[in-house]
Amino acid sequence: KKSVYEGTNAVPRSGTPGRVLHLGLTDGEIANRVIVVGHHTRAELLSQFLQPEDSGSLFKLASDRGFLTYTGKFGGERLSVVSIGMGLAMMDFFLREARAVVAGPMAVVRLGTCGCLQESVKVGNVSVADGSALVQRNYSHFDSSSPAHAQPYTISELCLPDSELNSSVVSALQKAMGSDKVNEGTNITADSFYSSQGRFDPSFNDENDRLISEVLKKYPKAITMEMETFQLFHLARSCLPKGSMRAAAAVVNVANRPTGEVVGEEALRFAESEGGKALMKALAELRL
Template sequence: MKISPTDLILNSDGSVYHLNLLPENISNTIITVGDPGRVHKVSQYFDDVEFEMNKREFITHTGTIGGKRITVMSTGMGTDNIEIFFNEIDALVNIDLKTREPRTKKKKLKVIRIGTSGALQEDIKLGSHLVSDNAVGFDNLMTFYNLPMNAQEVKLSKKLKTATGLPFAPYVVKGSQELLETIGKGMIVGNTVTCPGFYAPQGRSLRLSLKFPKLLEDLNYFHVDDFWLTNFEMETAGYYALGRLLGHDVISVNAILANRITNKFSKDPDKVVDSLIKTVLERI
Protein backbone atom coordinates (compact mmCIF):
# COMPACT_ATOMS: atom_id res chain seq x y z
CA MET A 1 0.00 0.00 0.00
CA LYS A 2 1.37 3.38 -1.02
CA ILE A 3 2.14 5.93 1.66
CA SER A 4 0.54 9.30 0.97
CA PRO A 5 2.55 12.45 0.07
CA THR A 6 1.42 14.08 3.32
CA ASP A 7 2.57 11.17 5.47
CA LEU A 8 5.89 10.63 3.71
CA ILE A 9 6.97 14.09 2.59
CA LEU A 10 9.84 14.23 0.11
CA ASN A 11 11.84 17.18 -1.16
CA SER A 12 12.11 18.00 -4.87
CA ASP A 13 15.29 15.91 -5.14
CA GLY A 14 13.54 12.88 -3.62
CA SER A 15 15.20 13.22 -0.20
CA VAL A 16 13.30 12.81 3.07
CA TYR A 17 11.80 16.07 4.26
CA HIS A 18 13.63 17.13 7.45
CA LEU A 19 16.91 15.25 7.14
CA ASN A 20 17.33 16.11 3.43
CA LEU A 21 18.95 12.71 2.84
CA LEU A 22 18.79 10.01 0.18
CA PRO A 23 19.31 6.29 0.96
CA GLU A 24 22.88 6.31 -0.41
CA ASN A 25 23.89 9.14 1.95
CA ILE A 26 23.89 7.01 5.13
CA SER A 27 25.67 3.93 6.40
CA ASN A 28 24.23 1.02 8.38
CA THR A 29 26.01 2.29 11.50
CA ILE A 30 24.89 5.72 12.68
CA ILE A 31 26.32 7.73 15.55
CA THR A 32 24.02 10.47 16.81
CA VAL A 33 24.75 13.56 18.89
CA GLY A 34 22.36 16.23 20.10
CA ASP A 35 24.53 19.28 19.46
CA PRO A 36 25.10 20.12 15.75
CA GLY A 37 28.51 21.47 16.74
CA ARG A 38 29.49 18.03 17.97
CA VAL A 39 29.19 16.35 14.54
CA HIS A 40 32.62 17.62 13.47
CA LYS A 41 34.05 16.51 16.82
CA VAL A 42 33.21 12.96 15.72
CA SER A 43 33.96 13.16 11.99
CA GLN A 44 37.36 14.79 12.60
CA TYR A 45 38.55 11.29 13.44
CA PHE A 46 37.26 9.79 10.16
CA ASP A 47 39.86 8.81 7.58
CA ASP A 48 37.74 10.62 5.01
CA VAL A 49 34.33 12.31 4.74
CA GLU A 50 32.46 11.48 1.54
CA PHE A 51 29.19 13.31 2.22
CA GLU A 52 27.93 16.30 4.21
CA MET A 53 24.44 17.74 4.62
CA ASN A 54 23.25 20.65 6.77
CA LYS A 55 19.49 20.99 7.23
CA ARG A 56 17.96 22.69 10.26
CA GLU A 57 19.49 21.10 13.37
CA PHE A 58 20.11 17.88 11.44
CA ILE A 59 23.74 17.86 10.27
CA THR A 60 25.06 14.70 8.63
CA HIS A 61 28.60 13.55 7.86
CA THR A 62 29.28 10.14 6.28
CA GLY A 63 32.77 8.75 5.88
CA THR A 64 35.07 5.89 6.76
CA ILE A 65 37.35 4.99 9.64
CA GLY A 66 39.56 1.92 9.49
CA GLY A 67 37.76 0.81 6.34
CA LYS A 68 34.30 0.93 7.97
CA ARG A 69 31.64 3.29 6.64
CA ILE A 70 30.02 5.38 9.39
CA THR A 71 27.48 8.18 9.54
CA VAL A 72 27.33 10.78 12.29
CA MET A 73 24.26 12.98 12.65
CA SER A 74 23.00 15.66 15.00
CA THR A 75 19.39 15.52 16.13
CA GLY A 76 18.93 18.54 18.35
CA MET A 77 17.45 18.08 21.82
CA GLY A 78 14.36 16.21 22.97
CA THR A 79 12.40 13.11 21.98
CA ASP A 80 10.28 15.11 19.51
CA ASN A 81 13.39 15.49 17.36
CA ILE A 82 14.28 11.83 17.87
CA GLU A 83 10.87 10.89 16.49
CA ILE A 84 11.61 12.83 13.29
CA PHE A 85 15.12 11.39 13.04
CA PHE A 86 14.05 7.78 13.55
CA ASN A 87 11.03 7.79 11.26
CA GLU A 88 12.95 9.41 8.42
CA ILE A 89 16.13 7.36 8.84
CA ASP A 90 14.01 4.20 8.84
CA ALA A 91 12.21 5.40 5.71
CA LEU A 92 15.57 5.66 3.94
CA VAL A 93 16.29 1.96 4.41
CA ASN A 94 12.86 0.32 4.72
CA ILE A 95 10.62 2.25 2.32
CA ASP A 96 11.04 2.48 -1.45
CA LEU A 97 10.91 6.25 -1.81
CA LYS A 98 10.01 6.06 -5.51
CA THR A 99 7.01 3.73 -5.13
CA ARG A 100 6.20 4.95 -1.58
CA GLU A 101 5.76 1.36 -0.45
CA PRO A 102 7.42 -0.40 2.51
CA ARG A 103 10.11 -2.87 1.48
CA THR A 104 9.35 -6.56 2.05
CA LYS A 105 12.80 -7.25 3.48
CA LYS A 106 13.56 -4.92 6.37
CA LYS A 107 17.05 -3.60 7.14
CA LYS A 108 18.28 -3.27 10.72
CA LEU A 109 20.44 -0.24 11.54
CA LYS A 110 22.87 0.18 14.43
CA VAL A 111 22.31 3.53 16.13
CA ILE A 112 24.67 4.74 18.85
CA ARG A 113 23.78 7.89 20.77
CA ILE A 114 26.68 9.81 22.28
CA GLY A 115 25.28 12.29 24.78
CA THR A 116 25.88 14.22 27.98
CA SER A 117 24.09 13.55 31.22
CA GLY A 118 23.74 14.29 34.93
CA ALA A 119 24.22 11.58 37.57
CA LEU A 120 21.45 10.73 40.03
CA GLN A 121 23.64 8.74 42.41
CA GLU A 122 26.37 10.21 44.60
CA ASP A 123 28.93 7.53 43.78
CA ILE A 124 28.91 8.17 40.01
CA LYS A 125 31.99 10.27 39.39
CA LEU A 126 32.25 13.27 37.09
CA GLY A 127 33.93 12.29 33.84
CA SER A 128 32.51 8.75 33.93
CA HIS A 129 31.16 6.98 30.85
CA LEU A 130 27.77 5.37 31.42
CA VAL A 131 25.87 3.04 29.10
CA SER A 132 22.09 2.97 29.44
CA ASP A 133 20.71 -0.53 29.99
CA ASN A 134 17.13 0.70 30.42
CA ALA A 135 15.51 4.03 29.68
CA VAL A 136 12.56 5.61 31.50
CA GLY A 137 10.50 8.07 29.48
CA PHE A 138 9.04 11.05 31.35
CA ASP A 139 7.98 12.53 28.00
CA ASN A 140 4.61 11.82 26.33
CA LEU A 141 5.88 10.53 22.94
CA MET A 142 4.77 6.93 23.50
CA THR A 143 1.23 8.11 24.24
CA PHE A 144 0.90 8.22 20.45
CA TYR A 145 2.46 4.83 19.68
CA ASN A 146 1.64 1.26 20.68
CA LEU A 147 4.85 0.42 22.55
CA PRO A 148 4.98 -3.18 23.80
CA MET A 149 6.49 -3.48 27.28
CA ASN A 150 7.31 -6.72 29.12
CA ALA A 151 6.06 -7.55 32.61
CA GLN A 152 9.14 -6.12 34.35
CA GLU A 153 8.92 -2.86 32.39
CA VAL A 154 5.22 -2.50 33.23
CA LYS A 155 5.98 -3.17 36.91
CA LEU A 156 8.70 -0.50 36.98
CA SER A 157 6.42 1.95 35.18
CA LYS A 158 3.65 1.58 37.77
CA LYS A 159 6.02 1.80 40.72
CA LEU A 160 7.69 4.92 39.30
CA LYS A 161 4.34 6.65 38.94
CA THR A 162 3.52 5.90 42.57
CA ALA A 163 6.96 6.88 43.89
CA THR A 164 7.13 10.22 42.07
CA GLY A 165 3.47 11.24 42.25
CA LEU A 166 3.48 12.07 38.54
CA PRO A 167 0.02 12.10 36.91
CA PHE A 168 1.12 9.57 34.26
CA ALA A 169 2.97 6.27 34.11
CA PRO A 170 6.43 6.65 32.51
CA TYR A 171 7.33 4.15 29.81
CA VAL A 172 10.28 1.83 30.39
CA VAL A 173 12.27 0.19 27.59
CA LYS A 174 15.54 -1.73 27.29
CA GLY A 175 18.33 -0.96 24.84
CA SER A 176 20.27 -3.36 22.60
CA GLN A 177 22.10 -5.91 24.72
CA GLU A 178 24.47 -6.71 21.86
CA LEU A 179 25.56 -3.07 21.57
CA LEU A 180 25.69 -2.70 25.35
CA GLU A 181 28.26 -5.51 25.50
CA THR A 182 30.38 -4.19 22.63
CA ILE A 183 30.11 -0.39 22.74
CA GLY A 184 29.46 -0.18 26.49
CA LYS A 185 32.12 -2.65 27.61
CA GLY A 186 33.74 -1.50 30.86
CA MET A 187 31.40 1.49 31.30
CA ILE A 188 29.07 2.03 34.23
CA VAL A 189 25.82 0.21 33.37
CA GLY A 190 22.86 2.33 34.36
CA ASN A 191 19.17 3.11 33.96
CA THR A 192 18.50 6.48 32.41
CA VAL A 193 15.57 8.85 32.91
CA THR A 194 14.61 10.85 29.82
CA CYS A 195 13.01 14.19 30.70
CA PRO A 196 10.90 16.54 28.52
CA GLY A 197 12.93 19.57 29.58
CA PHE A 198 16.18 20.70 31.20
CA TYR A 199 14.91 22.72 34.13
CA ALA A 200 11.79 21.74 36.12
CA PRO A 201 11.56 18.20 34.64
CA GLN A 202 15.11 17.63 35.97
CA GLY A 203 14.44 19.29 39.33
CA ARG A 204 16.12 22.62 38.47
CA SER A 205 14.67 25.93 39.57
CA LEU A 206 15.82 29.43 38.62
CA ARG A 207 12.94 31.88 39.08
CA LEU A 208 9.99 29.49 38.79
CA SER A 209 8.77 27.21 41.58
CA LEU A 210 8.68 23.44 41.07
CA LYS A 211 5.44 21.48 41.02
CA PHE A 212 7.36 18.38 42.11
CA PRO A 213 10.03 19.76 44.49
CA LYS A 214 11.03 16.28 45.71
CA LEU A 215 11.50 14.80 42.23
CA LEU A 216 15.29 14.67 42.44
CA GLU A 217 15.14 12.99 45.85
CA ASP A 218 12.47 10.55 44.67
CA LEU A 219 14.56 9.51 41.66
CA ASN A 220 17.69 9.19 43.77
CA TYR A 221 16.01 6.82 46.25
CA PHE A 222 13.82 4.86 43.82
CA HIS A 223 14.75 1.22 43.35
CA VAL A 224 13.13 -2.13 42.72
CA ASP A 225 15.45 -4.94 43.82
CA ASP A 226 18.76 -4.06 42.09
CA PHE A 227 17.17 -1.60 39.61
CA TRP A 228 18.30 1.95 40.47
CA LEU A 229 18.05 5.13 38.42
CA THR A 230 21.52 6.42 37.62
CA ASN A 231 21.25 9.52 35.41
CA PHE A 232 18.96 11.70 33.35
CA GLU A 233 18.99 13.49 30.01
CA MET A 234 16.48 14.27 27.25
CA GLU A 235 16.55 11.64 24.45
CA THR A 236 17.44 8.04 25.34
CA ALA A 237 13.93 6.68 26.04
CA GLY A 238 12.73 7.97 22.66
CA TYR A 239 15.64 6.20 20.97
CA TYR A 240 15.01 2.90 22.72
CA ALA A 241 11.25 2.94 22.21
CA LEU A 242 11.39 3.80 18.51
CA GLY A 243 14.26 1.37 18.01
CA ARG A 244 12.07 -1.39 19.44
CA LEU A 245 9.07 -0.38 17.35
CA LEU A 246 11.02 -0.08 14.08
CA GLY A 247 13.35 -3.03 14.63
CA HIS A 248 16.75 -1.32 14.95
CA ASP A 249 19.58 -1.90 17.43
CA VAL A 250 20.10 1.15 19.63
CA ILE A 251 22.40 2.02 22.52
CA SER A 252 22.96 5.27 24.41
CA VAL A 253 26.29 6.13 26.02
CA ASN A 254 26.57 9.12 28.31
CA ALA A 255 29.38 11.44 29.34
CA ILE A 256 28.65 12.31 32.97
CA LEU A 257 29.24 16.06 33.24
CA ALA A 258 27.25 16.76 36.40
CA ASN A 259 26.34 15.05 39.64
CA ARG A 260 22.99 16.38 40.80
CA ILE A 261 23.33 14.86 44.28
CA THR A 262 26.70 16.47 45.07
CA ASN A 263 25.89 19.57 42.95
CA LYS A 264 29.20 19.38 41.10
CA PHE A 265 29.87 20.03 37.41
CA SER A 266 32.83 18.91 35.31
CA LYS A 267 35.69 21.40 35.00
CA ASP A 268 36.57 20.10 31.51
CA PRO A 269 33.38 18.85 29.81
CA ASP A 270 34.88 18.91 26.30
CA LYS A 271 37.62 16.50 27.38
CA VAL A 272 35.06 14.08 28.86
CA VAL A 273 32.96 14.11 25.67
CA ASP A 274 36.01 13.72 23.41
CA SER A 275 37.16 10.72 25.44
CA LEU A 276 33.75 9.09 24.98
CA ILE A 277 33.77 9.78 21.23
CA LYS A 278 37.17 8.12 20.86
CA THR A 279 36.05 5.10 22.89
CA VAL A 280 32.96 4.58 20.72
CA LEU A 281 34.91 4.92 17.45
CA GLU A 282 37.48 2.38 18.66
CA ARG A 283 34.71 -0.15 19.35
CA ILE A 284 32.57 0.19 16.25
Protein backbone atom coordinates (compact mmCIF):
# COMPACT_ATOMS: atom_id res chain seq x y z
CA LYS A 1 0.00 0.00 0.00
CA LYS A 2 1.26 3.49 -0.85
CA SER A 3 1.62 5.73 2.25
CA VAL A 4 0.66 9.40 2.24
CA TYR A 5 4.12 10.19 3.56
CA GLU A 6 7.32 8.53 4.70
CA GLY A 7 9.70 9.08 7.60
CA THR A 8 7.19 9.77 10.33
CA ASN A 9 9.81 9.82 13.11
CA ALA A 10 12.09 12.26 11.28
CA VAL A 11 11.24 15.05 8.82
CA PRO A 12 8.55 13.30 6.75
CA ARG A 13 8.28 13.64 2.96
CA SER A 14 5.54 12.77 0.53
CA GLY A 15 5.52 11.82 -3.16
CA THR A 16 8.36 11.60 -5.68
CA PRO A 17 10.48 13.67 -5.50
CA GLY A 18 9.94 13.70 -1.74
CA ARG A 19 8.39 16.99 -0.66
CA VAL A 20 8.39 18.16 2.97
CA LEU A 21 4.85 18.08 4.28
CA HIS A 22 4.02 21.69 5.09
CA LEU A 23 6.29 23.86 2.93
CA GLY A 24 5.64 21.56 -0.05
CA LEU A 25 9.25 21.96 -1.24
CA THR A 26 11.81 19.43 -2.40
CA ASP A 27 15.63 19.58 -2.44
CA GLY A 28 17.09 22.73 -3.95
CA GLU A 29 13.84 24.63 -4.47
CA ILE A 30 14.67 27.07 -1.67
CA ALA A 31 17.97 28.96 -1.50
CA ASN A 32 20.55 29.00 1.32
CA ARG A 33 19.79 32.70 1.83
CA VAL A 34 16.19 33.39 2.86
CA ILE A 35 14.04 36.37 3.81
CA VAL A 36 11.00 35.26 5.84
CA VAL A 37 7.91 37.42 6.09
CA GLY A 38 4.50 37.03 7.69
CA HIS A 39 2.12 37.32 4.75
CA HIS A 40 1.79 36.78 1.04
CA THR A 41 1.48 40.45 0.06
CA ARG A 42 4.86 41.25 1.63
CA ALA A 43 6.45 38.22 -0.05
CA GLU A 44 5.00 39.26 -3.40
CA LEU A 45 6.30 42.82 -2.90
CA LEU A 46 9.85 41.59 -2.22
CA SER A 47 9.75 38.97 -4.96
CA GLN A 48 9.74 41.87 -7.46
CA PHE A 49 13.39 42.52 -6.51
CA LEU A 50 14.42 38.96 -7.45
CA GLN A 51 15.69 38.04 -10.90
CA PRO A 52 14.73 34.68 -12.43
CA GLU A 53 17.55 32.13 -12.12
CA ASP A 54 17.64 31.14 -15.78
CA SER A 55 15.83 32.58 -18.73
CA GLY A 56 12.47 31.49 -17.32
CA SER A 57 10.35 33.02 -14.58
CA LEU A 58 10.87 33.09 -10.79
CA PHE A 59 10.33 29.84 -8.93
CA LYS A 60 7.05 30.17 -7.00
CA LEU A 61 5.32 27.55 -4.89
CA ALA A 62 2.28 27.98 -2.64
CA SER A 63 1.76 25.05 -0.27
CA ASP A 64 -1.67 24.00 0.90
CA ARG A 65 -0.56 24.75 4.48
CA GLY A 66 -0.17 28.47 3.76
CA PHE A 67 3.56 28.77 2.96
CA LEU A 68 4.54 30.72 -0.18
CA THR A 69 8.09 30.45 -1.55
CA TYR A 70 9.79 32.53 -4.26
CA THR A 71 13.34 31.68 -5.36
CA GLY A 72 15.50 33.70 -7.73
CA LYS A 73 18.68 35.77 -7.73
CA PHE A 74 19.59 38.99 -5.94
CA GLY A 75 22.98 40.70 -6.24
CA GLY A 76 24.30 37.65 -8.09
CA GLU A 77 23.33 35.23 -5.28
CA ARG A 78 20.51 32.72 -5.10
CA LEU A 79 17.93 33.99 -2.62
CA SER A 80 14.41 33.02 -1.51
CA VAL A 81 11.57 35.08 -0.08
CA VAL A 82 9.10 33.00 1.94
CA SER A 83 5.80 33.90 3.56
CA ILE A 84 5.35 31.69 6.62
CA GLY A 85 2.28 33.08 8.40
CA MET A 86 2.33 33.78 12.11
CA GLY A 87 3.63 32.45 15.39
CA LEU A 88 6.16 30.13 16.98
CA ALA A 89 4.77 26.97 15.35
CA MET A 90 4.98 28.34 11.78
CA MET A 91 8.59 29.47 12.31
CA ASP A 92 9.36 25.98 13.64
CA PHE A 93 7.78 24.32 10.57
CA PHE A 94 9.63 26.70 8.30
CA LEU A 95 13.14 26.37 9.74
CA ARG A 96 13.07 22.60 10.17
CA GLU A 97 11.60 21.81 6.76
CA ALA A 98 13.75 24.40 4.95
CA ARG A 99 16.82 22.92 6.68
CA ALA A 100 15.80 19.48 5.41
CA VAL A 101 15.75 20.55 1.73
CA VAL A 102 18.76 22.93 1.69
CA ALA A 103 22.33 21.63 1.41
CA GLY A 104 25.08 23.59 3.19
CA PRO A 105 25.04 26.64 5.44
CA MET A 106 21.94 28.84 5.66
CA ALA A 107 21.27 32.48 6.53
CA VAL A 108 17.75 33.59 7.42
CA VAL A 109 16.55 37.16 7.97
CA ARG A 110 13.02 37.98 9.08
CA LEU A 111 11.17 41.07 7.94
CA GLY A 112 8.10 41.33 10.12
CA THR A 113 5.90 43.92 11.78
CA CYS A 114 5.61 44.68 15.49
CA GLY A 115 4.09 46.75 18.23
CA CYS A 116 6.49 49.14 20.02
CA LEU A 117 6.86 49.20 23.78
CA GLN A 118 8.57 52.60 24.10
CA GLU A 119 6.96 55.93 23.35
CA SER A 120 10.15 57.18 21.64
CA VAL A 121 10.20 54.36 19.04
CA LYS A 122 8.40 55.77 16.00
CA VAL A 123 5.84 53.97 13.85
CA GLY A 124 7.07 53.55 10.25
CA ASN A 125 10.64 53.02 11.50
CA VAL A 126 12.35 49.66 11.22
CA SER A 127 13.65 48.00 14.41
CA VAL A 128 16.46 45.46 14.50
CA ALA A 129 16.57 42.87 17.30
CA ASP A 130 19.95 42.76 19.08
CA GLY A 131 18.43 40.02 21.28
CA SER A 132 15.05 38.41 21.84
CA ALA A 133 13.17 37.06 24.87
CA LEU A 134 10.07 34.85 24.84
CA VAL A 135 6.88 35.58 26.78
CA GLN A 136 4.63 32.54 27.19
CA ARG A 137 1.29 32.01 28.80
CA ASN A 138 1.80 29.63 31.72
CA TYR A 139 -1.17 27.35 31.01
CA SER A 140 -0.89 25.51 34.32
CA HIS A 141 -1.50 28.74 36.18
CA PHE A 142 -4.98 28.97 34.68
CA ASP A 143 -5.97 25.38 35.47
CA SER A 144 -7.95 25.49 38.70
CA SER A 145 -7.58 21.72 39.19
CA SER A 146 -3.77 21.82 39.26
CA PRO A 147 -1.69 23.04 42.24
CA ALA A 148 -1.17 26.83 42.20
CA HIS A 149 1.53 27.90 39.78
CA ALA A 150 3.14 31.18 40.60
CA GLN A 151 3.01 33.43 37.60
CA PRO A 152 0.49 33.59 34.70
CA TYR A 153 3.29 34.35 32.18
CA THR A 154 6.93 33.31 31.90
CA ILE A 155 9.61 35.63 30.53
CA SER A 156 12.68 33.85 29.15
CA GLU A 157 16.35 34.79 29.03
CA LEU A 158 17.70 36.51 25.90
CA CYS A 159 18.61 34.69 22.70
CA LEU A 160 20.98 36.49 20.30
CA PRO A 161 21.15 36.90 16.51
CA ASP A 162 24.27 36.12 14.46
CA SER A 163 26.45 39.15 15.22
CA GLU A 164 27.97 39.60 11.73
CA LEU A 165 24.63 39.25 9.94
CA ASN A 166 22.96 41.53 12.49
CA SER A 167 25.60 44.27 11.93
CA SER A 168 25.22 44.00 8.15
CA VAL A 169 21.44 44.25 8.49
CA VAL A 170 21.74 47.41 10.64
CA SER A 171 24.23 49.06 8.21
CA ALA A 172 22.18 48.16 5.13
CA LEU A 173 18.98 49.52 6.69
CA GLN A 174 20.68 52.73 7.84
CA LYS A 175 22.12 53.26 4.37
CA ALA A 176 18.79 52.64 2.64
CA MET A 177 16.47 54.50 5.03
CA GLY A 178 18.66 56.90 7.08
CA SER A 179 19.90 56.29 10.65
CA ASP A 180 16.94 58.15 12.19
CA LYS A 181 14.56 55.56 10.67
CA VAL A 182 16.32 52.54 12.23
CA ASN A 183 16.07 51.46 15.89
CA GLU A 184 18.09 48.78 17.66
CA GLY A 185 17.03 47.06 20.87
CA THR A 186 15.59 44.01 22.59
CA ASN A 187 12.73 42.16 20.92
CA ILE A 188 9.99 40.43 22.87
CA THR A 189 8.37 37.48 21.13
CA ALA A 190 4.98 36.46 22.50
CA ASP A 191 3.02 33.23 22.02
CA SER A 192 -0.20 35.18 21.41
CA PHE A 193 -1.10 38.48 19.78
CA TYR A 194 -3.50 38.96 22.68
CA SER A 195 -2.93 37.64 26.22
CA SER A 196 0.86 37.42 26.21
CA GLN A 197 1.17 40.83 24.52
CA GLY A 198 -0.76 42.41 27.40
CA ARG A 199 -3.89 43.28 25.39
CA PHE A 200 -7.16 43.50 27.34
CA ASP A 201 -9.90 41.16 26.16
CA PRO A 202 -13.00 41.13 28.39
CA SER A 203 -14.06 37.76 26.93
CA PHE A 204 -11.16 35.86 28.52
CA ASN A 205 -9.45 35.54 31.89
CA ASP A 206 -5.87 36.55 31.01
CA GLU A 207 -4.45 38.11 34.20
CA ASN A 208 -2.12 40.21 32.08
CA ASP A 209 -2.58 43.75 33.42
CA ARG A 210 0.96 43.84 34.88
CA LEU A 211 2.65 41.92 32.08
CA ILE A 212 4.11 44.78 30.02
CA SER A 213 5.55 46.49 33.10
CA GLU A 214 7.11 43.19 34.21
CA VAL A 215 8.65 42.73 30.75
CA LEU A 216 10.07 46.26 30.86
CA LYS A 217 11.40 45.72 34.37
CA LYS A 218 13.34 42.65 33.22
CA TYR A 219 14.25 44.17 29.83
CA PRO A 220 14.37 48.00 30.04
CA LYS A 221 15.71 48.08 26.46
CA ALA A 222 12.73 46.12 25.08
CA ILE A 223 11.43 48.08 22.10
CA THR A 224 9.41 45.63 19.99
CA MET A 225 6.82 42.92 20.52
CA GLU A 226 5.87 40.36 17.89
CA MET A 227 5.51 36.60 17.47
CA GLU A 228 8.42 34.84 15.67
CA THR A 229 11.88 36.33 16.28
CA PHE A 230 12.80 34.35 19.41
CA GLN A 231 12.02 31.06 17.66
CA LEU A 232 14.19 32.08 14.70
CA PHE A 233 17.17 32.94 16.93
CA HIS A 234 16.68 29.91 19.17
CA LEU A 235 16.42 27.33 16.37
CA ALA A 236 19.27 28.92 14.39
CA ARG A 237 21.45 28.50 17.51
CA SER A 238 20.17 24.91 17.99
CA CYS A 239 20.86 23.94 14.38
CA LEU A 240 23.55 21.27 13.85
CA PRO A 241 26.38 21.44 13.00
CA LYS A 242 26.78 24.54 15.17
CA GLY A 243 26.97 27.76 13.15
CA SER A 244 25.32 26.23 10.08
CA MET A 245 22.26 28.48 10.33
CA ARG A 246 22.72 32.21 10.90
CA ALA A 247 19.84 34.52 11.71
CA ALA A 248 18.87 38.17 12.15
CA ALA A 249 15.54 39.96 12.38
CA ALA A 250 14.04 43.34 11.59
CA VAL A 251 10.48 44.57 11.96
CA VAL A 252 8.49 47.53 10.73
CA ASN A 253 7.00 49.36 13.72
CA VAL A 254 3.28 49.36 12.99
CA ALA A 255 1.79 50.37 16.34
CA ASN A 256 3.06 52.30 19.33
CA ARG A 257 1.50 50.68 22.39
CA PRO A 258 2.06 53.56 24.86
CA THR A 259 0.69 56.28 22.53
CA GLY A 260 -1.78 54.25 20.45
CA GLU A 261 -0.34 55.63 17.19
CA VAL A 262 -0.64 53.28 14.19
CA VAL A 263 1.38 53.47 10.94
CA GLY A 264 -0.26 54.68 7.71
CA GLU A 265 -0.61 52.40 4.69
CA GLU A 266 1.91 54.30 2.55
CA ALA A 267 4.60 54.48 5.24
CA LEU A 268 4.19 50.76 5.89
CA ARG A 269 4.61 49.82 2.21
CA PHE A 270 7.63 52.13 1.94
CA ALA A 271 9.34 50.56 4.98
CA GLU A 272 8.52 47.02 3.80
CA SER A 273 9.87 47.67 0.35
CA GLU A 274 12.99 49.78 1.13
CA GLY A 275 13.71 47.81 4.32
CA GLY A 276 13.16 44.52 2.51
CA LYS A 277 15.53 45.45 -0.29
CA ALA A 278 18.19 46.43 2.27
CA LEU A 279 17.84 43.08 4.03
CA MET A 280 18.14 41.23 0.70
CA LYS A 281 21.35 43.16 0.02
CA ALA A 282 22.76 42.32 3.47
CA LEU A 283 21.92 38.64 2.90
CA ALA A 284 23.38 38.54 -0.61
CA GLU A 285 26.64 40.14 0.56
CA LEU A 286 27.12 37.77 3.51
CA ARG A 287 29.98 35.30 3.09
CA LEU A 288 28.32 31.95 3.77
